[in-house]
Amino acid sequence: MDEAIMSVDRTTSERRLSTLVRHLGGVSCSSCSPTHSSSSENARISRAPMAAFGSVFASVVQAPEDPILGVTVAYNKDPSPAKVNLGVGAYRTEEGKPLVLNVVRKAEQSLINDPSRFKEYLPITGLGEFNKLSAKLIFGADSLAIQENRVATVQCLSGTGSLRVGGEFLAKHYHERSIYIPVPTWGNHPKVFMMAGLKPMTYRYYNPSTRGLDVQGLVEDLSAAPEGSIVLLHACAHNPTGCDPTPEQWEQIRQLIRSRSLLPFFDSAYQGFASGSLDKDAFAVRLFVADGGELLMAQSYAKNMGLYGERVGALSIVCKSADVAGKVESQLKLVIRPMYSNPPLHGASIVATILRSPELYHEWTVELKAMADRIITMRQGLFDALHARGTPGDWSHIIKQIGMFTFTGLNKEQVAFMTREYHIYMTSDGRISMAGLNKKNLPQLADAIHAAVTTM
């Protein structure tokens, strides 16, 4: 009975009546004696007129599912045994299973069996050793910026957390609010920066007709951006297109950015995962650091160490001087403290354990290369399969693109068709996660693409 009362939106007169009744005599509902109350409470049991002054939730509507993570939600709901999840970028083995790297299990074992370890709060900036090793990983051990103590590094919650903390820092301390993000980009980017207090703007990036980089558009748009604007750059394996600038194009971009005093903000979620080489995938970042300029760098270990759910990442800000870096770090703490106080220990400890040990580090690079290689194999496989089926169109972008994702070029309707008829789950922008492919489901995907392209 109480549930019925509470679940119905009460009219004003109902509320007033119940308030009156309560004040006059105290209504004691026999069916609602609480299990934990004292006798004084029982005598007083009354219902607060629910939302007598307007519910705080009156304006709350059901939010749609997140477009990327929502794909997995939809996939899970599908009862078909033939379903294929090519939505979120999480690596799968050839058997279609999630993978915990051997080196990660080893590291975890040593941590959990170590009796001298505690669970005390980390500093606001996170695990110090992790921060140093992470900076070295992305900037290079011989990086001048590191040697000169010009890098402020703080542990954050994976890539997302690093982007958010960096964004909030810039909104508080930088004179430009505009952040230029490529079109297209990871679906969460604009939301992260908007919530951080920045103003997302766009620059052209992907050319649908060439299925490659729109260099001219990029140069035009960044040349027109106000001096000092922030520019988001994908360090490698651009998400969702898989189209990366060549080394020469990177140099061109660097010069343009530096000549206009634009502030680069790198998102590095796939270091080592793109080409299989950690150093090669850090080329663009290191190019920018080498010119002595400043930049922000959001680093994630979700994919390259398979630590998705542990939320491990780092934000580095390369500054002009050690003095500035010190002050920047102190201000980053003021952003972090009211957000979550200090970051989680477990994932960062695993990373530090691996990065500090030459043996484990080497093992990691081998496992990382194996993951990257399997994806490259799938790319070739899909390209060959479409070629074999005579699917109309040029599908060479599948093998030209880099990293976990392929921007197929399929449109929303074709994607919906593939989901409906072939139980292929992917984001509606035509992006597929190659990591979710294997020899078993690849033919099904090829069939689906073929059908979508020829039917629609």
Next chain:
Amino acid sequence: MASLVFSSTSASPVALRGRPKLAIGVAQPQSGAGHVSVRGKDRKARPFITRAVAVGKKVSRFDDVAMAPPDPILGVSEAFRACTNELKLNLGVGAYRTEDLQPYVLNVVKKAEKLMLEKGDNKEYLPIEGLAAFNKATAELLLGADNRAIQSQRVATVQGLSGTGSLRLAAAFINRYCPNSKVLISSPTWGNHKNIFNDAGVPWSEYGYYDPKTVGLDFEGMIADIKAAPSGSFILLHGCAHNPTGIDPTPEQWTKIADVLEEKGHTPFFDVAYQGFASGSLDEDAHAVRLFVERGFEVFVAQSYSKNLGLYSERIGAINVVCSSSDVANRVKSQLKRLARPMYSNPPVHGARIVANVVGDPNLFSEWKAEMEEMAGRIKSVRKRLYDNLSQKDKSGKDWSFILKQIGMFSFTGLNTSQSGNMTNKWHVYMTKDGRISLAGLSLAKCEYLADAIIDSYHNVN
């Protein structure tokens, strides 16, 4: 319009603030990657502006960034670590210590972690709202497994980054959905509360709470301030073991507080960081929250497992919103997810699994309750010893019994800023300058020394 950056190697960053920003620079030669041209004599401030700005060696976009002060609470531990005096005592941050003043990892946590290792779970992303088993366990722990609000699915629970992260999600929600509402926080309260609401863009004001004359609750002041607040305000209440004072309302006072909130249409917003840690009993410490839920309020509750499960660094907690219907709860949960996604996407799995394993296994759960009773018990015995020492040593006749009446990890000593400073400077006792000491960091062995320090600071310093 070019945006401009001013810097000079001779000017200090402080001097720069407020000055108009001018661009300095010379066009950089198109050198190959890695070559940096030295700007040499161009580094001094020049009155003209160049169009092609190459960022010179010493010009930083962040030159105006000031050095932030250390966090008033976490900074105490930093200072303690830097101190070399052997008598030093860390009574700053609320992290439990054993009698040997060592950090403590609960046995059930070690067992749970070993279990998890054996199980070999994967490390896939959690859903945005967190681990389902954890969310179920945490709501039941808070409200009771047979709670009707839970059974009718009226509770929206989202895993959050311990207490701070859960409060922040709730604050972001309030900012978005109740833009005309403000939050009332106790005076004093945990130092980070105001920062959280500031960064979330939620206006706040204070309600009276601490009475320095009685070193107790200023109940009249509290009620008056809550009554005076605009209808529909959010009232931030500490579920138990008020931080920093250790002063909790009595059950009768809680009932009266509920009356006032009801009268004004306010929404209770509980911060529950010490469930089980205050009295030693999980159920007893949840009394206030359960009272409000039973009374039919819409309630926000932020939970933390930092202290009661010793999972400080794993950042595990939850935001619970008790709603008027399951439909509302679904909508609220969906919007909380929408706030979490651009903050960190999804929460960390490790701590959530530990809690789910401990709470989900009857043996581990019993063991946990026993360990929690032990921790709470040690703190009570330390309170008693400190009180005894103070009463014996202080010849002034001052009544120190408030130490026994206060509850939880902290004690509000009544020392002011200078007196607290004396505690640190003269006695090497590290504490926050509001006079708060963490009894969790105190051993029976050190009570006498602490008593001496408190007596000296109280009587000899103004």
